[in-house]
Amino acid sequence: MTHRAPVATVLSVIGARPEIIQAAPVSREIRLRCEEILVHTGQHYDARMSGDQITSTELPEPDVNLGVGSGSTDEQVTLGTERLVALIGERRPDVVLVRGDTSATLAGALAAERMGVPLVHVEAGLRSHRADMPEEYNRVETDKRSDLCLAPVPGAVENLKAEQVRGEIFMTGDPLCDMLERWRPEIEPYGDGSDYLLATVHRNYNTDDPVRLQGVLDSLGRSPWPVKWPLHPRTAAAIERFGLTVPGNVDVLAPVTYREMLALERGARAIATDSGGVQREAYLWGVPCITLREETEWTDTVDQGWNTLVGVDPVAFEAALSAPIPSERPPIFGDGHASERIAEQTLRLAAHVNTAAVSTIQREGWVS
Numbered sequence: 301m302t303h304r305a306p307v308a309t310v311l312s313v314i315g316a317r318p319e320i321i322q323a324a325p326v327s328r329e330i331r332l333r334c335e336e337i338l339v340h341t342g343q344h345y346d347a348r349m350s351g352d353q354i355t356s357t358e359l360p361e362p363d364v365n366l367g368v369g370s371g372s373t374d375e376q377v378t379l380g381t382e383r384l385v386a387l388i389g390e391r392r393p394d395v396v397l398v399r400g401d402t403s404a405t406l407a408g409a410l411a412a413e414r415m416g417v418p419l420v421h422v423e424a425g426l427r428s429h430r431a432d433m434p435e436e437y438n439r440v441e442t443d444k445r446s447d448l449c450l451a452p453v454p455g456a457v458e459n460l461k462a463e464q465v466r467g468e469i470f471m472t473g474d475p476l477c478d479m480l481e482r483w484r485p486e487i488e489p490y491g492d493g494s495d496y497l498l499a500t501v502h503r504n505y506n507t508d509d510p511v512r513l514q515g516v517l518d519s520l521g522r523s524p525w526p527v528k529w530p531l532h533p534r535t536a537a538a539i540e541r542f543g544l545t546v547p548g549n550v551d552v553l554a555p556v557t558y559r560e561m562l563a564l565e566r567g568a569r570a571i572a573t574d575s576g577g578v579q580r581e582a583y584l585w586g587v588p589c590i591t592l593r594e595e596t597e598w599t600d601t602v603d604q605g606w607n608t609l610v611g612v613d614p615v616a617f618e619a620a621l622s623a624p625i626p627s628e629r630p631p632i633f634g635d636g637h638a639s640e641r642i643a644e645q646t647l648r649l650a651a652h653v654n655t656a657a658v659s660t661i662q663r664e665g666w667v668s
Contacts, residue, residue: 308334308650311393311417313384314362315341315376315404318577321558322399324359325478326422329643330397331360334650337391341380341404342367373403373434380407381414388415394650398442399423401435401576409442418653419467420646422475424449425456426576426597432505439597443467448649450642453600453632468649472641473634476577480562480584481636487559489567495525497621498568499550500575502532506592506612510542515612516592521547522618525569530556570621579607586629590620600632 310330314323323338330336340362366383368376384407388396398408399422412419421442428436443449443460446467451457452474460469499520506512513535520527527550539546546552556564562581565571571582574592579601582589589607601607605626610616 308395308647308654309337309391309393310334310395310397310420310646310650311337311339311388311391312397313339313341313404313408314399315368315380315407316400316402318575319400319402319404320359321479321577322422322475325475325482325639326397326399326642327359329639330646333643333647337364337393338362339384339387340365341376341383341407342369368404368407376403377407377410380404381410384408384411385414388412388417393417394654395420395646397422397646401426401439401442403434403438405442406438409445413445418447418649419445420448420450420642420649421446421467422450422472422642423452423456425451425458425460425469427456427459428593428595428597430595434504436597448645450645452634452638453598455599470641470645472645473636473638474580475638475642476580477584477633478636478639480581483559483562487562487566490528490560490563491567493567495569496567497523497525497527498564498571498573499527499529500532500571500573500578501529501535501592503574503593504534506574507532507535507538510538510544512612513538513542514544515614517544517547517550518614519592519610519612519617520550520572522614523549523572523621526551527572528553528564528568530554530561530564572617580633583607583629584633588620588623588625590617592617604628604630604632 314320327336338360342365368380388411395418396408396412397420398405409419424443426439430436443465449460449465449467449469451471457469457471501516506516529550530553565581565587566585568587570588572590572592576598579589579591579598583601583606591607591609592612594609594611608620610620
């Protein structure tokens with residue numbers, strides 16, 4: 301009888317569309333090195349926001365779906381934490397890995413802390429310095445609890461150092477860059493070559509305030525080109541609830557898969573968004589971005605001149621659309637190999653707690 305050599309086990313948490321996209325290249329690299337238990341909290345339960353994204357990104361089907369579903373942020377975190385605590389107790393992973401800034405992220409961090417399991421945070425150190433954003437709170441609280449903070453850009457490293465987090469800090473680059481660069485040859489621009497503006501809006505402070513949401517609509521109405529707008533379910537519900545009218549130049553689309561979104565981004569004349577992921581993708585495509593926020597955690601894109609913060613001011617929005625395009629676009633998100641570094645650093649941490657796996661890890665050369 302052949303006995304399998306002991307390996308580390310990583311419990312990876314996803315819950316929302318951005319995490320699903322970012323998890324795909326990381327999961328592939330982790331599974332080359334050790335066992336992964338992929339857990340979907342079920343925060344996004346709509347097929348177009350979750351299941352279709354998993355299929356589109358080629359992420360393996362989750363091993364467990366916790367069925368957290370909709371509800372307030374506090375409800376999602378509380379229920380997600382309780383169910384993750386139970387799962388950790390049952391499966392006994394060596395490491396818990398969370399990513400980003402969602403309710404699933406914080407639930408994973410709290411569950412790992414409660415169960416005494418080392419925590420890895422991918423996309424650590426990003427800060428918007430906006431206290432009313434749930435995402436900012438989730439990032440800060442997760443970084444406080446992390447044993448390994450994996451930062452995507454140099455600015456995130458500096459934030460973590462300034463906050464004197466207790467965990468080890470390591471800059472990996474951005475796995476979103478890995479995903480986009482892998483698919484770049486396969487993605488054809490959307491449409492027939494005609495100019496259009498791509499819009500995405502989902503942040504709670506833009507959708508839950510009728511004045512701000514009206515500002516978003518008024519801004520999109522200033523576009524000199526037709527607007528393509530894949531409508532997030534939260535935003536669609538808010539427009540209906542507040543009785544607002546979408547401008548006539550806006551073509552409302554159903555939520556799209558990740559591949560479809562990349563095609564829309566690549567073909568756009570410009571992109572208007574409040575999404576952190578879309579800001580990065582716009583930069584990677586070389587498409588000017590207008591961010592419908594007063595701040596961003598992705599400050600490097602602003603510093604390079606490819607991203608303009610306008611809030612929901614239609615005048616500033618219109619001015620940003622006519623700004624010149626920068627002549628340079630340095631590789632601020634890394635070299636397309638962030639996922640390999642994330643897997644290697646995660647396995648290194650796991651080796652500290654799973655001594656039985658050390659000889660296997662060293663023999664296979666998974667950690668240099």
